[in-house]
Amino acid sequence: MLTKRQNLLETIRGGKPDRFVNQYEAFAIMYDTPVTRQSPMPGYGKGPVKDAWGVTRHWPIGTPGAFPVHDEEHIVIKDVANWRKYVTVPRVEFPASEWESSIAAMEKIDRNEYFATLFYAPGIF
Incomplete structure (x- = not known):
């Protein structure tokens, strides 16, 4: 059985996924980053x-x-x-010190199972 990440890649590439992709299952979404803390x-x-x-x-x-x-x-x-x-x-630039806790959390993500990403939806003006 493919990992969630592999299954999504098979789908994107026109390969042979072993199941339907379940929306965001292949993504480990980070919410605690300097960008999102704002x-x-x-x-x-x-x-x-x-x-x-x-x-x-x-x-x-x-x-x-x-x-x-x-x-x-x-x-x-x-x-x-x-x-x-x-x-x-x-702001879009942050000192390295503000990323430390986010990087530590991201390093714990199994990159064979998930894509690491952040979610930011500012909405309409």
Whole structure:
């Protein structure tokens, strides 16, 4: 039986996967990185949070997940012609010390079984 990673590669390459690929099963998704730490995830039923791009997200009770708050008060870009005035660009460079705990966690991922990646979805402006 192929590993989750091998099975996905077989599918991508037009090979012979031994089962259907189950969405994200081949990915070990890292959420604790310097990039993702800038943008807290909203908690279910908790208050809204603002990410590093300035997008306010909320996860209301009874909904399947967090969504950008898209009302007049929270829309990031109020005038698309002057978008630079409104958009906050997050940092993309971090000192090595801020990556240490993330690297330690990534090194524990079995690379024969999984692809290591991070997930970052800033939402709509």
